[in-house]
Amino acid sequence: MTKVTYHIVPHDGGWAHKAEGTFSETFPTHDAAKAAAHRAASEQRAPGETAAISWESEDGKWHEELASGRDRPETDVEG
Numbered sequence: 817m818t819k820v821t822y823h824i825v826p827h828d829g830g831w832a833h834k835a836e837g838t839f840s841e842t843f844p845t846h847d848a849a850k851a852a853a854h855r856a857a858s859e860q861r862a863p864g865e866t867a868a869i870s871w872e873s874e875d876g877k878w879h880e881e882l883a884s885g886r887d888r889p890e891t892d893v894e895g
Contacts (some may be wrong), residue, residue, distance in 0.1 A: 819831070820860055822853035824895030850893065857891035864888075 823835040831847040833853035840856070843849040864885035872878050 819887040819892065820857070820889045821892045821894055822857055824853060824893070826850050846895075850895070853893045857893055860891045861888050 820835050822835045824846060825834050825839075826838055827834075828842040831846045831849035832842050833840045833849050833856065835856075840849070840852060840869050843852060844893060866885045867883055868880065869883045870878055870880045
């Protein structure tokens with residue numbers, strides 16, 4: 817199972833959560849960024865619908881697969 821960790825970090829004059837190299841919007845306080853990270857983490861864990869997806873790999877090839885809506889990552893918030 818994949819694990820996604822949201823880190824609370826200073827960002828652009830305020831605070832943000834960062835996961836897998838991507839920053840959220842900037843929040844005015846640490847607590848606001850942490851609350852948003854907990855919401856995002858919760859949404860990541862929520863099951864969805866199984867759907868056909870297509871994606872391009874780094875070598876430029878397109879792939880098609882069936883993505884299970886039950887295959888959700890484990891999440892955590894730090895900071």
